[in-house]
Amino acid sequence: MEHSRHRMSSLWKNQWFFLLIVILGISLITAILNPRFLRINNIINILQQVSTLGVVAAGATILIISGNFDISAGANLGLSACIMAMMIKSGVPSVLAVLTGLFVSMFCSFLVGAASIMFKAPSFIISLAAAGIFKGISLALTAAVLQNIYGQFEFLGATRFFGIVPLLFLVSLIVYFFVFILLKYTLLGRRIYSIGSNPTAAYLSGINIKLNKLIFFMISGGLIGLAATMMLSRIGAAQASTGSGIELTAIGAVVIGGTTMDGGKGGIVGTFFGVLLMGVIANSLNMLQVSPYLQGVINGVVIVIAIAVSSLSQSDQKRVV
Template identity: 55%
Template sequence: MVELKSSNNGVLPKGKKPIYRNQWFFLLLAEIVLAIITGSINPRFFGISNMTNILEQIAVLGILASGMTMLIISGEIDISVGANIGLVSCVIAMMIKNDVSYLWIAVVALGLAAFNSVLVGSSSLIFKAPSFITSLGFLSVFRGTAYAITKGVFQTIYGKFEALGLTRIWNILPLGFLIGILIYFVSHFLLKYTKLGRHFYAVGSNPAAAYLSGISIFRTKLLAFLINGLLVGLASMILLSRVGAAQPTTGSGLELRAIGAVVIGGTPLSGGKGNILGTFFGVLLMGIISNTLNMLRVNPYFQEVVFGIFIVASLAVSAFSAYAGKGIFKKRIG
């Protein structure tokens, strides 16, 4: 006898899903356990200054991961994000050194990053090539351009443009982290309560069905790239403000950490599913892991190994979730 639990492919409605079946719940448990273990070894872990440091470190990654979440949900990906940050950071650092107005700096940062991201997306859509391949090509284009305009020289801003990245509200909460929280809320609202958000899920889940229902695949995916680019521009400004200097390799590796945080947060690389809450806890887990490794004085080279393992583990979780979902579906309709 066939028993259909709901019209959503045999899956229980999201509103009725028990909290313990959400991936973010297990991430939260993992973070609590990791924090307790680290704190018992080094009590300074629970110090206010260290907590503030963690929030400051995950601000940029969180903003990037929010844009990457929407992009992956729509069925696309952009691995040129790090190179995009490097190019944008170098350009605006050179503008800051020449005392250009901060308003123009913000406009250029957002506009250039958005243009680059749309260039990646439009190339993928027009040539009908996987966005992974086109973004891989543009990674070299962006980084090479950054090297060409800077001649490989560090672009130091000498204490200028510090407010965005170094301001702390009540000397505790970093302004960059609060901006990141705002981005999380806006992204959540966009995905859950707007037509565009529903279109992201639709084209990521089943492009053919979305097209037959009247959704423009090209326009929807291009908007996902545009939003991703705008958030890359914002992240570039915060990163430059906090670090105080830029070079072509600035942001290198952030794209992999953002993808890892998104996937471990419950958004599969196949697209069509996911949420911002899971991404937030994925970013937080990466921040805690990084801080824990530093607190335990793990060799920086081994830290890179750990994050590489984390990326592979996130892909394994994504694959396992996909297989488990298919198994549950067959069980319910069989």
């Protein structure tokens, strides 16, 4: 009996379990108010919508745990998607276009990390400046014209396993699994937590902070490029504004999932449920025909509440220690 109580208490202390309860609660209320919420087509739609966000959020989880931020992720995604779309549109094989897009996104993230190291400036500020640069390059390359490749690159976006499960969602699950293994069972994962917890102690223990920081940004960049590929395949078009704002939603999902803004603590399981919560909230608001303007307000409030809860939790833990 006491063992069962201990297990239940441990569950409630896990952020992901709390988020699961909230997701189920919101889903139940929405289903009662609008039964169409539980239709297969709508569930597939939710899974597709959270897939791209989840891949970006997985990269953001690595960065935030290590004490870094990348506000340029959305602009990076847009640039990568535009380059891929332009190449496919001009007759370049899809595989080569995708590889180029992945290289571009990784290189852009590498530049953000390198500039942050070189100028000894917070990655938040550097990436904020980089976002404008990446978007400007996208506008210059496309002349602000939508790059439409409808019907030419549908494999990822149109494939369904058993006619139900979107391939995009399975790709995002593979990414979650990859990051889970990376964080929990690898030397690089231990370095992510060490650098995020105490950079000075990590440096004194022999960890190359600068090199590892570049690696973290490049992994995140690779995932941004993958997200750009997924989004392009699903939408069939790209422009400079593609992916705009996804970085803030991704950071919000990561924080909601229990990863602290100070770094050194968090995990990909919480991020998964944070992303799912964001997707369910967005879909529920659409189902209930809430004004798009109010939806932005509600999403902002959810993120602020999550940050407040995370901050209060950290304060309580410090008092206990």
